[in-house]
Amino acid sequence: MLKTLSFACIHMTVAFSVAYLMTGSVIVGGVMALIEPACNTVAYFFHEKLWDRIKASRRQAQQAMLAM
Numbered sequence: 009m010l011k012t013l014s015f016a017c018i019h020m021t022v023a024f025s026v027a028y029l030m031t032g033s034v035i036v037g038g039v040m041a042l043i044e045p046a047c048n049t050v051a052y053f054f055h056e057k058l059w060d061r062i063k064a065s066r067r068q069a070q071q072a073m074l075a076m
Contacts, residue, residue, distance in 0.1 A: 011056075012049060012052060012053050012056070015049065015052060016045055016046075016049040019044075019045035019048060019049065020041045020042070020045045021041070023037075023040050023041045023044050023045050024037040024038065024040065024041035025037070026040075027039075027040035027041065
């Protein structure tokens with residue numbers, strides 16, 4: 009979870025910077041820094057969970073092949 013929070017902080021900084029540089033608006037930058045990374049952080053968390061399941065499934069399949 010700490011990795012996810014760290015990623016969120018970096019993502020918010022990047023989102024704010026890009027939106028601010030494109031619009032010149034602190035408000036638009038702030039809104040983008042909150043909304044887009046928040047959605048992406050949730051997606052990233054579930055993405056990591058999915059990959060953990062895939063890795064576990066592959067390990068299990070390899071162990072089954074070795075047991076034969």
